[in-house]
Amino acid sequence: xxxxGCLMVTIVCILVAVPCFVLPAAGNAGQRKYEAMFSFGDxxxxxxxxxxxxxxxxxxxxxxxxPPYGETFFGxxxxxxxxxxxxxxxxxxxxxxxxxxxSKLAGAADFRKGANMxxxxxxxxxxxxxxxxxxxxxIWNNGAMNVQIQWFRDLLPSICGSPQGHGxxxxxxxxxxxxxxxxxxxxxAMLFFxxxxxxxxxxTPMIVDNIASGVEQLIQLGAVDIVVPGLLPVGCFPVYxxxxxxxxxxxxxxxxxxxxxxxxxxxxxxxLRHKLAELQVRHGSSSAVRIMYADYxxxxxxxxxxxxxxxxxxxxxxxxCGAGGGRYNYEFDARCGMKGATACANxxxxxxxxxxxxxxxxxxxxxxxxxxxxYCHPPILQ
Numbered sequence: 001x002x003x004x005g006c007l008m009v010t011i012v013c014i015l016v017a018v019p020c021f022v023l024p025a026a027g028n029a030g031q032r033k034y035e036a037m038f039s040f041g042d043x044x045x046x047x048x049x050x051x052x053x054x055x056x057x058x059x060x061x062x063x064x065x066x067p068p069y070g071e072t073f074f075g076x077x078x079x080x081x082x083x084x085x086x087x088x089x090x091x092x093x094x095x096x097x098x099x100x101x102x103s104k105l106a107g108a109a110d111f112r113k114g115a116n117m118x119x120x121x122x123x124x125x126x127x128x129x130x131x132x133x134x135x136x137x138x139i140w141n142n143g144a145m146n147v148q149i150q151w152f153r154d155l156l157p158s159i160c161g162s163p164q165g166h167g168x169x170x171x172x173x174x175x176x177x178x179x180x181x182x183x184x185x186x187x188x189a190m191l192f193f194x195x196x197x198x199x200x201x202x203x204t205p206m207i208v209d210n211i212a213s214g215v216e217q218l219i220q221l222g223a224v225d226i227v228v229p230g231l232l233p234v235g236c237f238p239v240y241x242x243x244x245x246x247x248x249x250x251x252x253x254x255x256x257x258x259x260x261x262x263x264x265x266x267x268x269x270x271x272l273r274h275k276l277a278e279l280q281v282r283h284g285s286s287s288a289v290r291i292m293y294a295d296y297x298x299x300x301x302x303x304x305x306x307x308x309x310x311x312x313x314x315x316x317x318x319x320x321c322g323a324g325g326g327r328y329n330y331e332f333d334a335r336c337g338m339k340g341a342t343a344c345a346n347x348x349x350x351x352x353x354x355x356x357x358x359x360x361x362x363x364x365x366x367x368x369x370x371x372x373x374x375y376c377h378p379p380i381l382q
Contacts, residue, residue: 032381034095034225035171037088039178040148040214041118041229042185043357045088048079048102049119050142068321068343069336072360081120083320083347084360088116088178090367091380095176103151111159114175117148123189124182124210125203135189145182145214153221169222173288176380177218181229181296183207183268191244197260201267208271212279219279219289227370227380228276229294230269233301235261236316238330238355255304256317256327269297292376299366299375300358303351310365312349319355320344330355 039045051065069077072084079102080086089099092114100116101109109115121142123130130140143151153163160168186207190200215226234240235258246258253259276291283289304315317328323341324331334341336354344350348361358366369375373382 032225034097034174034176036112036175037092037095037097037100037114037178038152038175039088039100039114039116039118040145040152041178041180041182042122043081043120044118044181044184045086045116045178046079046081046102046118046120046122047086047088047100047116049104049116050121051079052102052104053119053142066337069354071343072347081357082353082360082363083343085363086360087363087366087370088118090364091176091178091371094367094371103148103155106155106158111155115152115155115159117143117151119143119148121185122148122182123185124207124214125186130186130189135193137189137193140185140189145210149214149217156221163221172222173224175223175225177223177226179215179218179226179228180211181231182211182214183231184234187234187264191240191261197264201264204264204268204271208268208275211272212275215276215279215291219283224288225290225292225380227292227294227376228272229296229370230272231265232296233257233262233304233316234265235259236300236304237352238317238319238322238324238328241317241328242324242330242355243332255315257304265297269295290378292370292378292380294366294370295375295377296366299369300351300362303362303365307351311361312351314350316351318350319352320347320350320359321354324355328355 065077067077068083070080070084074084092099098113100114101111103111103115103117119142121139123140123144126144126146127136127141130136156163156168160171162168186203187200190203191197211228215228218226236255240258240261241256246252251259273293276293280289280291300316303310303312307313307315319329319336321336321341321343322329322331323334323338347353347359350359351362353359371380373379
């Protein structure tokens, strides 16, 4: 495939520093008080694991480890794939918790208030399975879902003692868990390397079953409050519009988004909501377990359809940062962080930061929509 080498690293977002910032609570966190927060997922919420685990990617690919990443809030790159904070950061801030340190800093960070297992390139399906279907490329071997859960298990003894002990279970019952999103990189692995959307769709039930299995594993460890985000409307983002365009004009909607890709996200989200509802029924009558579905898709789709309503000047199809020019301002060889690439004058007016990930302004809105609704079912603070 002509662009295989480029596509393998298109979504790589690795920044250079991994400081742990503590932010003051930005408001009243309602009636719920969490002692800690733990997160799992991919580059949308990775706060540094890919930097600590640099061996997972070749140094020559670390072009996004450069300014202007991190410019909006931190003033320098912080190993977050954005111009500033991520949704998980805003959740921590609102709940009065420190920004979550990456779990790979084990031995060099205090995890009593939480830890972040998320890592760029994370898939739902195990790497061995991806290899079995011809997708065994190193970028998908950074830390799949089950690997992250094992990282969490490995941390627990240093945080709360024996995972089977009452003290540890009581501690986890007072913690918030953010699990995902998962599934996006599974489809990236497939679609960027020759699968059709229909072929990728055949794996959706397996992906959803794996996510549900991960939620169940956390519940068995003692988790009570678990937020599970769905997929974004990825057909609206520059990386997909540029790297896997369609020759058929009918495949694009009125906002320039690829309908088949968005339909794939809608399909997974529908299956996921159904599976989570089954899990809630299974646990709801006999425990305090609360599984919350966070609706990435509906919120960001509204930003695409009516950006001005949210304070944006453009939808998601144009990247703020890059040197690609053209309709999407995205090109693999001129992406954000590379020589000649610059950020737009006001990232807070944009949805897409680098053509792959979201701006801090969007992440702030997402977190608020999850905390108070209406884009989390039920809202975290309800």
